[in-house]
Amino acid sequence: MKSRSASxxxxxxxxxxxxxxxxxxxxxxxxxxxxxxxxxxxxxGQGQDCTAIRGAWNVGCEAGQCAIYTCAGGYRLSEDGSSCVHL
Incomplete structure (x- = not known):
């Protein structure tokens, strides 16, 4: 049976x-x-809006995961690269 999405x-x-x-x-x-x-x-309620990551400036979606390329002024990339941390 086909899923609704597929149809x-x-x-x-x-x-x-x-x-x-x-x-x-x-x-x-x-x-x-x-x-x-x-x-x-x-x-x-699934997935993530990469454009809504607080403090992120340039983002992408790679293989279903948000990627932060740069953070806005006053923020720095977290050690694990998953968020921007306010300075």
Whole structure:
């Protein structure tokens, strides 16, 4: 049986709901590279919005994980590279 996502989107993309509760609207995303739904549909509580990482300046989504390239002024990259720390 095909998943709902597979029936709504081309192969390799996931269907993520947009709009309010009960909305039938969706967008097709590549969760391995999408900045606002990195790793899964943030509208369903999965994945992460890389653009919302506090103090991050340049970010990316690599293989479903947020990557911080640089932090904004007044922040530095944490030792594990997963966040920006306020100075």
């Amino acid at each position: 709504l989107c081309p192969q390799g993309l996931d269907a993520c709901h947009i709009g309010g509760l009960g909305s039938r609207e969706y967008e097709c995303i590549d969760a391995s590279t999408d900045l606002e739904s990195c790793g899964g549909c943030t509208s369903t």
